Amino acid sequence: MPVPAVMNSIEAAVDAVLAQVTGPIVLGLPLGIGKPNPFVNALYRRIKADPTRRLTIVTALSLEKPSGKSELEQAFLGPLVERVFKDYPDFDYVKDLRGPGLPPNIEVREFFLKTGDYLRNPAAQQHYISTNYTFAARDLVSQGINVVAQAVAERGSGAGWELSLSSNPDLTHELIERCAAAGRPLLKIGVVNRAMPFMEGGARVLPSAFDLVVTDPAATHTLFAPPNGKISTTDYAIGLHASSLVVDGGTLQIGIGSLGDAIAQALILRERQPENYRSILLGLCPEGLRDRELGRFEQGLYGCSEMFVNGFLKLMQAGIVRRKVFADLDTQRRVNAGELDPATLPGGVCMTGGFFLGPGDFYQALRDLTPAQRAEIDMTRIDFINQLDSPCGAEMELKRAQRRGARFMNTTMKVTLLGAAASDALDSGAVVSGVGGQYNFVAMGHALPDARSILMLRACKETADGPVSNIVWSYGHCTIPRHLRDVVITEYGVADLRGHSDAEVIKRLIQIADSRFQPELIQQAQAAGKLEADWQLPAAYTRNTPQALDAALHPFTQQGLLPGFPFGTDLTADELKIVAALRRLKKATQNPVELVKLAVKSLWEGKEAPPAYLERLGLDEAQGFKAMFIRKLFAGNL
Missing domain, CATH: 3.40.1080.20 (Acetyl-CoA hydrolase/transferase C-terminal domain)
Structure with missing residues (x-):
């Protein structure tokens, strides 16, 4: 079996890609957590800094840590994101796509977007590829893909060293087969992330499945892990x-x-x-x-x-x-x-x-x-x-x-x-x-x-x-x-x-x-x-x-048969209370009549939120009418 090149440096791996693919790079990435984020960011930064090179990223579901839209949401999410997502690295191409825009020599095409996140983003909307999941490998080949990179799990060492496609054997095998059948060169890169679970079945592969395997410890990071949502x-x-x-x-x-x-x-x-x-x-x-x-x-x-x-x-x-x-x-x-x-x-x-x-x-x-x-x-x-x-x-x-x-x-x-x-x-x-x-x-x-x-x-x-x-x-x-x-x-x-x-x-x-x-x-x-x-x-x-639905299910909720988080949650009891209050407040702001009623009720009752809650949201030293008003509304919603 062919032996892959093994590199202990992400930057050296980027050097190898740029040397082997001298023309435009069309990079195929798995959807979700199967992307090798540090490697992708390193390649992106190199090509962003060199306008003579071109990069097209073809993928789906590029995940990023939540940040919040309002100041209250941002203040609340900060400690939660640090605790849950830890060292998960966001993609530079996502930050640019949301912010100043991609450089002219780089393009991103996705066939599945993070739900609702790009509704008002013309670049993402215009470069979206509408396709069935089963046709995605075929369409990646038609886009001219010449490099595929994937995060992999590893097991064993020496002659017993094995790799697993872990979360994403979904398209990789078919993609490799289609490129081979079409006679198209495809540089295959596996990037070891030691946080990835080693899965069996079709996910298990020999290292020889890749041309290049990156073992740099810097490629290991916390997996993107969305907390369980409350069941309404x-x-x-x-x-x-x-x-x-x-x-x-x-x-x-x-x-x-x-x-x-x-x-x-x-x-x-x-x-x-x-x-x-x-x-x-x-x-x-x-x-x-x-x-x-x-x-x-x-x-x-x-x-x-x-x-x-x-x-x-x-x-x-x-x-x-x-x-x-x-x-x-x-x-x-x-x-x-x-x-x-x-x-x-x-x-x-x-x-x-x-x-x-x-x-x-x-x-x-x-x-x-x-x-x-x-x-x-x-x-x-x-x-x-x-x-x-x-x-x-x-x-x-x-x-x-x-x-x-x-x-x-x-x-x-x-x-x-x-x-x-x-x-x-x-x-x-x-x-x-x-x-x-x-x-x-x-x-x-x-x-x-x-x-x-x-x-x-x-x-x-x-x-x-x-x-x-x-x-x-x-x-x-x-x-x-x-x-x-x-x-x-x-x-x-x-x-x-x-x-x-x-x-x-x-x-x-x-x-x-x-x-x-x-x-x-x-x-x-x-x-x-x-x-x-x-x-x-x-x-x-x-x-x-x-109202009728609540009446029908409320007794069973009270009995504990229909818990809000049957499979647990990453949020603390205090965070759940804050989230509930923020949701009610957000809903009220979308309805002027409801907002007025809520404001009158909050001011009349004169409630105060616990100091720790106010500090978490940056309202502990609220000054000015708007900040004090929001503080009262939040307290009234707890």
Whole structure:
């Protein structure tokens, strides 16, 4: 096997790249935490200082530490960011893109943006590449990529030295194969970050997979670790509905964030406290629990998701994600038929993922896995996970045998009354995030015989102009076309749209819309001739309000069944109180009437915040009317 060049200096590695690639450099980087930040920054700075060289960075999800928009947010976040993100190095190209702009000899193209962060950034919007995740490697090659750099984990030494693509085997293998097939030169660089968990399966590679391996200690740094978000009442309602569609012995895909955590916690509740689980659902389902899955997981679930998130690890620890699948088709078929006991068979995995991202304790748990536990997780290629198509027909049949009873769960932003969904961009076309693998999972939900595609969204959104419905008559574009409509979930229920007429689809979506917007939605559909003029909304669905939802779930929250942070949080108890107050204050500032009421209440009650809170926010020595006013408002919101 070819032996890679091993360098103990990032700067020497940059020298080698500049010497070997004498023309423009097109650098491909993994998404998320798989980027070798220190190496990327060193290369960026060199080329930024040399206008005779050109650099194009093609990647996705460039992560940076949160900083806050207002002075209060910045003051609050400072100590938290220092504690949680520690020495995580932000990208110079991100700082320039947000600030003075990129130099004229450098360009950045991303196919998935950090959610909502670049809505008003013309350069990011103009250079965004809209593509499905499964096509990303193909499109990177078409961009002329000639260098790929990735953060890797290492294990062993000498002849036993091994590397792992760790969080990101998603595109690398396919990228290398496509460049080789096209006869295009590709300089492959692995940069060892000793904080990366060593993962098995498709992530495990020999050092010879790279042309150059960088072992500089300066390349090791804290992984980007977003703290768990608080699960709201709305999120729990959606998660509970979604969890009741998961079949025992099936396959599961969920995403990151509070909705993914809500689904995981609801599934754990269903397994451990089925009677309480049933009671909670009864309060959310006006027509009863017919067609809902309420039983425990006797067979367990198989996790197959482009993103391996903390919720999946919690489900594995709870013994729910434990159904093993096997790489041999005959074995898998015999296991499905009950002819073989998977517990007696060697090999097999219960979790397949393409990349991972999560809080710090999630990464630590991955590092602490026993060899047997680690072997049950296959981090592998995205072209295997996100689609059924394959050059090998036997592999397609294997996927079909493994992915029985699949429930592919994705979030979306808007759903039209005819069943189309917009998940990546606004009505104007401004990109919020990206398509990712959503389209592929929706398509698989239709292609597999017993699978379902489930799109989840909050029924309405609070804006500066007041609440707006996320179920709308029409929208400027779509991510998922109406002919792929399947299951849609809001906090107010489940709308099964598959195979139904337009009029029936409209009725079912209106039934899970916020009641403040139902009359207008009915009127719009009737005006378009898509809904009978005399149709009346059943009375059971006229009480879809936040207040009714709170009343239904509050008793169970009080019992501790629906905790705000079921999987822990990096925030202290005091920080949680400050965050809650700042959120209420921010919400009030978006509504002049509410702000006036809050101001009068705060001034009338004359409350004072604890001195430590005021010091944290820089309000302890507040002077002037504005600063004193904010101080009173903050105290009134605690």
